[in-house]
Amino acid sequence: MPRVTPDTVEHVARLAHLSLTAEERATFARQLDDVLAYAESIQALDTSGVEPMSHASGAGLLRQDQPQPSLDREKVLSEAPDADRGLFRVPRVLGG
Amino acid sequence: MTPDARPTAADIARRVRKREVSAVEVAREHLDRIGRLEPKLDAFLHVTAERAMEHARAVDAAVAAGKTTGPLAGVPVAIKDLLDIEGVPTTCGSRILEGYRPPFTAGVVERLEAAGAIVVGKTNMDEFAMGSSTENSAYKPTRNPWDPSRVPGGSSGGSAAAVAAGMAPLALGSDTGGSIRQPAALCGVVGLKPTYGRVSRYGLVAFASSLDQVGPFTRTVEDAALAASVLFGRDERDATSSDQAVPDFSPALLAGAKGLRIGVPWSFLEKGVDAPVLEAFREALSALESAGARVVDIALPHAGHAIATYYIVATAEASSNLARYDGVRYGLRVDAGRDLRETYGKTRDRGFGPEVKRRIILGTFVLSSGYYDAYYVRAQKVRTLIRRDFEQALESCDVVATPTTPSPAFRFGEKTADPLAMYLADIFTVPANLAGIPGLSVPCGFADGLPIGLQLLARAFDESALFRAGHAYQGLTAHHRAAPVMA
Numbered sequence: 029m030p031r032v033t034p035d036t037v038e039h040v041a042r043l044a045h046l047s048l049t050a051e052e053r054a055t056f057a058r059q060l061d062d063v064l065a066y067a068e069s070i071q072a073l074d075t076s077g078v079e080p081m082s083h084a085s086g087a088g089l090l091r092q093d094q095p096q097p098s099l100d101r102e103k104v105l106s107e108a109p110d111a112d113r114g115l116f117r118v119p120r121v122l123g124g
Numbered sequence: 125m126t127p128d129a130r131p132t133a134a135d136i137a138r139r140v141r142k143r144e145v146s147a148v149e150v151a152r153e154h155l156d157r158i159g160r161l162e163p164k165l166d167a168f169l170h171v172t173a174e175r176a177m178e179h180a181r182a183v184d185a186a187v188a189a190g191k192t193t194g195p196l197a198g199v200p201v202a203i204k205d206l207l208d209i210e211g212v213p214t215t216c217g218s219r220i221l222e223g224y225r226p227p228f229t230a231g232v233v234e235r236l237e238a239a240g241a242i243v244v245g246k247t248n249m250d251e252f253a254m255g256s257s258t259e260n261s262a263y264k265p266t267r268n269p270w271d272p273s274r275v276p277g278g279s280s281g282g283s284a285a286a287v288a289a290g291m292a293p294l295a296l297g298s299d300t301g302g303s304i305r306q307p308a309a310l311c312g313v314v315g316l317k318p319t320y321g322r323v324s325r326y327g328l329v330a331f332a333s334s335l336d337q338v339g340p341f342t343r344t345v346e347d348a349a350l351a352a353s354v355l356f357g358r359d360e361r362d363a364t365s366s367d368q369a370v371p372d373f374s375p376a377l378l379a380g381a382k383g384l385r386i387g388v389p390w391s392f393l394e395k396g397v398d399a400p401v402l403e404a405f406r407e408a409l410s411a412l413e414s415a416g417a418r419v420v421d422i423a424l425p426h427a428g429h430a431i432a433t434y435y436i437v438a439t440a441e442a443s444s445n446l447a448r449y450d451g452v453r454y455g456l457r458v459d460a461g462r463d464l465r466e467t468y469g470k471t472r473d474r475g476f477g478p479e480v481k482r483r484i485i486l487g488t489f490v491l492s493s494g495y496y497d498a499y500y501v502r503a504q505k506v507r508t509l510i511r512r513d514f515e516q517a518l519e520s521c522d523v524v525a526t527p528t529t530p531s532p533a534f535r536f537g538e539k540t541a542d543p544l545a546m547y548l549a550d551i552f553t554v555p556a557n558l559a560g561i562p563g564l565s566v567p568c569g570f571a572d573g574l575p576i577g578l579q580l581l582a583r584a585f586d587e588s589a590l591f592r593a594g595h596a597y598q599g600l601t602a603h604h605r606a607a608p609v610m611a
Contacts, residue, residue: 032489036489037485040485040488040489040492041485041488043488043492044443044447044472044484044485044488045447045450045465045468045469045472046469046472046473046476046481046484046485047466047469047470047472047473048473048481052478052481056481056482056485059482059543059544060482060485060486060489062543062544063435063486063543063544063547064486064499066431066432066544067432067435067436067499067503068432069428069429069432070429070432070433070436070502070503070506071498071502073426073429073506073509075502075505075506075509078505078508078509079505079508080501080504080505080507080508081504081505081507081508081511082334082504083334083364084320084321084334084335084511084557084558084559084560084584085320085321085364085366085560089358089363089365089366089367090363091360091363099227099228100227103227104227104453107224107225107226107227107453107454107455108452108453108454109451109452109454109455109456109457109459110457116452116453118452118464118467119459119462119463119464119466119467120462120463120464121463121464
């Protein structure tokens with residue numbers, strides 16, 4: 029498996045919407061490389077014909093799809109860093 | 125070490141219902157103790173004193189009016205700070221949720237309060253439950269009541285320390301890879317990770333949704349069974365919560381060890397277990413054998429791959445779950461950005477600590493194009509192999525026993541520089557989360573004054589077997605009656 033470099037970390041950080049410092053990139057690259065080297069052990073296992081397990085429970089149980097009140101809008105918006113007229117307000121998304 | 129004269133949750137509820145003591149007196153006594161010990165331990169992030177007194181008065185009024193009160197009437201309970209209570213801060217040990225007051229209450233907290241329990245506060249934890257020492261809390265580390273120079277374990281370190289120090293007889297934690305059982309072992313208390321799906325995750329801050337499960341810390345197995353009877357059961361607001369019937373656990377508590385088959389995966393325990401831990405473990409098995417249990421050798425051929433599997437599966441799920449912290453709807457926002465994208469990046473950089481970032485990066489990496497099959501899908505397949513190991517092993521025994529951790533509580537800073545060393549401390553607890561089966565840690569002795577834990581695992585939805593074995597063990601030994609010396 030390829031080594032994890034600071035550039036790999038930078039690429040992945042961008043995907044995850046994290047701004048990292050150069051120092052963080054270098055440290056994480058070294059530490060993730062260690063963890064992935066350790067995780068190499070599972071590459072040697074024979075997993076042919078084995079189903080991947082995504083959950084410990086069987087199929088999720090569904091409830092009746094009946095309309096019911098949701099959380100109070102004012103109460104929810106009162107937790108927002110910036111809200112206006114019943115909406116969440118965010119910095120500019122396009123252009124600039 | 126002193127003998128433990130403190131009442132259990134069951135004692136308190138019985139006495140409150142009989143009006144031998146009032147819920148208000150019990151609450152005041154525990155809040156006083158929290159006030160006195162908190163400067164030494166830092167187990168809590170938020171103490172809900174006023175709310176607790178209000179609820180205690182309501183329980184007393186209900187008892188006085190002859191209204192049926194629940195099985196936890198007047199029992200003080202501490203709640204890990206990743207379970208929501210309407211109007212009470214939830215930080216999850218993170219700066220990114222500082223000041224957040226959830227507009228709803230977790231299903232498990234509703235159940236406890238409906239049963240008469242009194243919430244005394246929210247306990248400290250590793251940020252987003254990521255850690256094994258509570259050193260990753262963005263606010264403060266919690267100290268181990270048995271030795272304040274050592275960690276209480278984690279991630280539910282505050283809850284474990286609170287129960288060990290008698291700040292509450294009952295606390296809730298969450299266990300994704302051992303975060304209830306490991307701190308229970310390191311603090312000398314009982315910790316239960318229920319079967320996946322037994323307990324509602326509604327109102328639990330998500331870390332790794334296919335592994336997370338809420339469970340109790342107590343000092344006795346009897347109290348753990350009492351808490352389980354309140355906590356277990358279907359909640360329609362969590363699609364993964366099971367509708368399996370919740371049995372009456374009292375027959376299991378009466379059953380004793382005679383005829384119990386205990387499987388021990390000896391080859392999995394060969395390496396890396398401290399000598400005093402192994403010795404205490406062998407003594408625990410001997411005690412159960414002398415009461416009529418039979419110890420059989422079992423194999424868990426893939427358990428050695430559990431840590432690698434876990435840190436791929438759990439970080440992948442975490443990277444997805446933690447995408448919601450974007451500074452838009454709640455919690456921290458750093459507004460330095462020119463546009464939304466920069467706001468996300470800066471908010472998450474300032475709001476998350478190093479371990480959380482490390483896991484988001486790892487999880488995003490194993491899910492990214494080119495690595496998804498080699499890491500994530502392969503780990504999911506190994507997860508199937510690990511589950512099969514347990515299904516097979518538990519055909520020839522009723523419970524599987526291991527030490528809960530390879531070593532007792534370590535010192536602050538001992539493992540912080542090396543994330544992998546910290547991860548390896550979870551070697552015995554992680555397999556149960558991957559398999560979805562229940563696990564219980566019970567105090568089984570001391571090494572140089574530091575508690576050691578015995579871990580018991582059982583078939584899915586067979587918590588009864590854990591309570592049977594654990595309660596029988598506590599009837600044969602006195603380790604759980606030792607209490608740390610607290611000024």
